[in-house]
Amino acid sequence: MKSVYFDNAATTAPRPEVVEAMHAVLSEQFGNPSSTHTFGRSSKALIEGARKEIAKTLSCKPSEIIFTSGGTEADNCIIRSCVRDLGVRRIITSKIEHHAVLHAVDSMSEEYGVEVEYVALDSYGSVDYSSLESLLGLAGAKKTLVTLMHVNNEIGNLLDLQKVGRICETYGAYFHSDTVQSIGHYYLDLAQLPVHFLTAAAHKFHGPKGVGFMYIRSDCRVRSFIVGGAQERGLRAGTESIHDIVGLESAFKLAYRHLDSERSYVLSLKTAFVQGVKEHIPTAHFNGYSADLEKSTYTLVNLRIPIIGDKATMLLFHLDLHGIACSQGSACQSGSNKGSHVLNEIVTEEEKWMPSLRFSFSIFNTLEEVEYTIKVLKNFVKEV
């Protein structure tokens, strides 16, 4: 049977080079980076090398990169720090952020009574920039954090980071962007991008799970979320996972070395997929801007398919039986029974009966896989 993995927004396969780099560290380098002896120093050097590599590519200082156990921890840390350490009393976000952001924001509201506002979205799920400006205008003296993701993980809509950053600057607000779906896929130049905080997860760009990083601009004096030892200059306690950090570095380096050619390739798969759907499953709709190659990431599409009842329930299972892995709602919660909170915001009541599927692509996919998937999908929709 064929095996087609079209769930790359949920997680990606590590590149073989990443796996080998990690294997070498696991086999040969085990010192605790906090130890001052030879074993410790060589582990420390690996971590600092990774930090410099990332900082160079993103045009920031190495000290602004803090390793974490992943994107979720990074989002939690930043949002909590803003409230606890930077005096933030108001958070502006959107209802279609990742749960790592939304639930962290909810905690701040519960624990600290922080005021929470949600920007308006257009009918495709993109942020209404004028709504953001009006909300910021109403902030008064309350220190505000704006947290809006760069690439939406379910529908792929892109945020204009530069524009949001400038607006935040004008109103003196902090700006955090969950860039978990964009780091490794888009160039980010922090020398000119007005953003205070970013978050990344290696497993979204062919690195290992369980490791990520935060960018914390040097003028933001925050404290640690996880406390204990003095690792990461006191900003993140816990013995560093060297093999995972080296895996992250390797994946990051390769992603940016090949970004242009790989983007073209993955975009060609998405383009073919969109074309295929339009041609062979004309009754399908695209959620958000996911069919718009300008307003949406090149890595995914999100489809709404007009089938009903048992057939709708069977859709994902049918694809799985045909060896096709994709996601219904967000992959990060596809095991749960709740509908996607993102689609709930943008799909009308009349359309909610239609099942939605996210197909997300990577360099390890092929055009043949796209064609095969369109065929399986078409036949399923056609059958009575």
Added chain:
Amino acid sequence: MKSVYFDNAATTAPRPEVVEAMHAVLSEQFGNPSSTHTFGRSSKALIEGARKEIAKTLSCKPSEIIFTSGGTEADNCIIRSCVRDLGVRRIITSKIEHHAVLHAVDSMSEEYGVEVEYVALDSYGSVDYSSLESLLGLAGAKKTLVTLMHVNNEIGNLLDLQKVGRICETYGAYFHSDTVQSIGHYYLDLAQLPVHFLTAAAHKFHGPKGVGFMYIRSDCRVRSFIVGGAQERGLRAGTESIHDIVGLESAFKLAYRHLDSERSYVLSLKTAFVQGVKEHIPTAHFNGYSADLEKSTYTLVNLRIPIIGDKATMLLFHLDLHGIACSQGSACQSGSNKGSHVLNEIVTEEEKWMPSLRFSFSIFNTLEEVEYTIKVLKNFVKEV
């Protein structure tokens, strides 16, 4: 040059079987465990298999084992949960706990005004159980958490978990033990041990860094520390690091399969080390109970050496030059300039000028390494 790694309490080398198990996962299994398709389900099965394996060995329920990014996160999570979710308003701990516990306790005092008490220690750094009882007797109606580590990471003193657990039971207090230095080295039978929370880190028992677990007794209804997706039954958000969890499982399984024989072997190294010191460096003192094979873990010794001035400063460097890695103070903070907070509690003012060294052993060490180290140490102490 020789290369002797005697800093196994800071971190251990992963077993080759662990490295291979992780390599296989990294090469072949990358699905997101939250995804419902084939790729996701097989990753999920790996995690649930690891959970069952650990639960079986510790005689608890699989649902009581929650994977984390390590011991520090686990300690933070448990201590915060006790205060936020279980109504704890008073914490009893000791001044020689790991910083992951002490700093988490400090945060609870700052953020929630939780009252903090420290048990008295005897002059060797062991907990005075009657002091614990009197403190518990004074708690009044305030819900109390007792957090005391099983094996002290610097001096190796053992806590009587059974005894402390019974005392806590009598006074209706919650009991957390940081078992980071003991899981994988000691049998723990949770079917009869009266403890609510334990914490573990794989890299302390020849597993990978960046992964650990918490034991949370099923009657303790706590909430997540890191919030976001519904992973780990809602108790720890963030995509699970499958390769690290499989590495943890492999290390855990092997540690318990070979525990008796490996304990004998490591104990023979410690015994030889203690004998060697007594014979060849008779002016040296042992910190805590570390020379007492009953009251201290078999994995480490902590020495105080009567040398002064520049020579004292050079000690660790001298050993490193001879290829011997050990730790001055706690390895987890040996990169920092502060003295060990543990030794500060038990060493008298008159003894504080003497440098202290921790030597910690593992199955990968040899008797020859012990003899070599004693010789190097002896010659250094002897030289003018």
